[in-house]
Amino acid sequence: MPRFTAENTILAKEIIGRYPHPKSALIPLLHLAQEQDGFLAEDAMVHIAELIEHTPAEVIGTASFYEMFKREPVGDYLINVCTNISCMLLGGEELLHHLEDRLDIRPGSTTADGMFTLEDVECIAACTEAPCLTVNYRYFHKISTDEADQLLEDLRAGRRAHEIPKHGTLARTRQVIPAERRAGAAVPGECGQPVWMTPKDEPEDAPA
Amino acid sequence: MTDQAAPGRDVPQMITGRFRYDDAHTIERYQATDGYVALRQALDLHPEDVHAEIKNASLLGRGGAGFPAGVKWGFCPPGVWPRYFVVNGDESEPGTYKDRLLMERDPHQLIEGVLIGAYATGCAQAFLYVRGEMALAQERIAQALNEAYAAGLVGKNVLGSDFSCDIVLHWGAGAYIVGEETALIESLEGNRGMPRLKPPYFPAAKGLYMQPTIVNNVETMANVPWIIRNGADAYTAHGAENSRGTRMFAVSGHVKKPGVHEVEFGTTTFRDLIYGLCGGIRGNHVLKAFIPGGASAPWFYEEHLDLPLEVGAVGAAGSMLGSGAVVVMDDTTDAVKAAWRVVRFFARESCGKCTPCREGTNWLEKILRRMLDGQGRPEDIALLLDLCDNISPAIAWPPKQTTICPLGPSAVSPIASAVMRFKSEFQAYCGGGDVPTSVTINGKAYLPPEGAPAGV
Numbered sequence: 001m002p003r004f005t006a007e008n009t010i011l012a013k014e015i016i017g018r019y020p021h022p023k024s025a026l027i028p029l030l031h032l033a034q035e036q037d038g039f040l041a042e043d044a045m046v047h048i049a050e051l052i053e054h055t056p057a058e059v060i061g062t063a064s065f066y067e068m069f070k071r072e073p074v075g076d077y078l079i080n081v082c083t084n085i086s087c088m089l090l091g092g093e094e095l096l097h098h099l100e101d102r103l104d105i106r107p108g109s110t111t112a113d114g115m116f117t118l119e120d121v122e123c124i125a126a127c128t129e130a131p132c133l134t135v136n137y138r139y140f141h142k143i144s145t146d147e148a149d150q151l152l153e154d155l156r157a158g159r160r161a162h163e164i165p166k167h168g169t170l171a172r173t174r175q176v177i178p179a180e181r182r183a184g185a186a187v188p189g190e191c192g193q194p195v196w197m198t199p200k201d202e203p204e205d206a207p208a
Numbered sequence: 209m210t211d212q213a214a215p216g217r218d219v220p221q222m223i224t225g226r227f228r229y230d231d232a233h234t235i236e237r238y239q240a241t242d243g244y245v246a247l248r249q250a251l252d253l254h255p256e257d258v259h260a261e262i263k264n265a266s267l268l269g270r271g272g273a274g275f276p277a278g279v280k281w282g283f284c285p286p287g288v289w290p291r292y293f294v295v296n297g298d299e300s301e302p303g304t305y306k307d308r309l310l311m312e313r314d315p316h317q318l319i320e321g322v323l324i325g326a327y328a329t330g331c332a333q334a335f336l337y338v339r340g341e342m343a344l345a346q347e348r349i350a351q352a353l354n355e356a357y358a359a360g361l362v363g364k365n366v367l368g369s370d371f372s373c374d375i376v377l378h379w380g381a382g383a384y385i386v387g388e389e390t391a392l393i394e395s396l397e398g399n400r401g402m403p404r405l406k407p408p409y410f411p412a413a414k415g416l417y418m419q420p421t422i423v424n425n426v427e428t429m430a431n432v433p434w435i436i437r438n439g440a441d442a443y444t445a446h447g448a449e450n451s452r453g454t455r456m457f458a459v460s461g462h463v464k465k466p467g468v469h470e471v472e473f474g475t476t477t478f479r480d481l482i483y484g485l486c487g488g489i490r491g492n493h494v495l496k497a498f499i500p501g502g503a504s505a506p507w508f509y510e511e512h513l514d515l516p517l518e519v520g521a522v523g524a525a526g527s528m529l530g531s532g533a534v535v536v537m538d539d540t541t542d543a544v545k546a547a548w549r550v551v552r553f554f555a556r557e558s559c560g561k562c563t564p565c566r567e568g569t570n571w572l573e574k575i576l577r578r579m580l581d582g583q584g585r586p587e588d589i590a591l592l593l594d595l596c597d598n599i600s601p602a603i604a605w606p607p608k609q610t611t612i613c614p615l616g617p618s619a620v621s622p623i624a625s626a627v628m629r630f631k632s633e634f635q636a637y638c639g640g641g642d643v644p645t646s647v648t649i650n651g652k653a654y655l656p657p658e659g660a661p662a663g664v
Binding site for chain 2: 018019020021023024025026027028030031052054061062065066067068069080083084085086088089090122123124125126127128129130134136137138139169170171172173174175176177178180181182183184185186187188191192193194195196197200
């Protein structure tokens, strides 16, 4: 099963190089693996362990702490409904129950056709736009049950593919640090006082 | 989002001013609207003078704890290098909705603030930690950083000066606790996001890789360019003593017009926010309670409406402004259910490191759930309060901790508030008349008469 592709391996090494210690790249690389495969495959985690020179157990140890990392495949569309206090006050639970009925699944499970996974989630920072949900982490604000039905229909028909990438893809633009513009990772033990931090009492900075 | 300023006074929109433009996230719009002017000004000053300006502005941290940013910057031990600058964009306190807007709508403002902060404090590298779920914020910041690198504004020799600093965009993967600064650092090191044992109390002493590390919230850093452009005096001309400048508040729940508003800090009142800017309570309903500063904050009621949005005043009244999240509940709200929902959040998000939090929050959640399911027992109210007392001794405010971080004690706030204020609602879930009318734990009497101010 999947390790990183050749292209993603190059990218992974570039990401590791941004950090003073390779292990700091662990969460970004787990996201990259999830973007590649839609979930975290075991071999991908083994590959990450090799790249950051840690054990697979440490990789799984970190991955299992964070709820966005899925160690089993999920549906094409991960629907996260907020039921926290602001959304609860304005119908978040009813919206969740409506989707449970429509999809005939309970939160945390996936439809038989593999298209939808439903989750009830904690506050997603859209409190003034309650009730709200996200599909593959794209926001839908102030959504009624009718609008939710329409959304499901659109997703089934593939009409939202341009705005909602597949599960695992977050930002569609990657940060690129051009080699000639790069200041470099500040590695402990290798860095002294930055040049611009010269003491104030040196002549060039003294008041006239 | 609106462009409305605080009622009654002409207050500049210091950090949301560009929200009126659809293209505010682009470098073109940013540079056409005073963008990167402050960075140029800062680079002409000695780093110590830039630091002094922020200190003089009395800029309070906007993440929740409200610690002065300029003072925090001064905690780096001298002569220890390298130092790191970390921005906490892991906004996830229930009710809080401001940092996502600042990152999605005006990412360059944040980047400029970070560059100025790194220059002032001698940080050789900066990390922008964005909440994992916020895909658009990550995308906008990635685009903005790419533009800024290409324009020579970030990285090696910024604007031709001797100041060099990379800003690395980093994101989380779904864990509220990572908003706690030492947990965020653990996460940034590639570990499970569990808070570190204190001391050291401040990452400025020992943070990322045990090096001096400044951790500031997104909204805090978004204020920095305005302060440098206009000066600390212009900044402190707005707001109240100990609460300077402006602040963003998200008002959600049962109001006619929920919204995020940047208002004058310290002088605006809860009434101005809830009844002025947000149009009052929906329909023909009346206010029952409101959460003044995120799910961790004890609740407020009608009698608190005229309190100013000022750190000291809100603290003295027994709660906190926290992360600027005001959640309004009208008379249709079931106090037990609202308390349960907030407690459930803390139970789900407990990292599991400290026993009182890991076990206590889950136990509280189960008792409340049992009550809501019609299985409440007469002794449950006393049990709830006893558990609260175990997690946060004497259920005091500010909370006394039995845990490494404040997450566990935060779960006590909504219960203490709701039980004491809406005793009869809890009693109704616990068998009505058979419920004891007072509870004494460790010599402290709880459950005052119905309607009395909460004893926290």
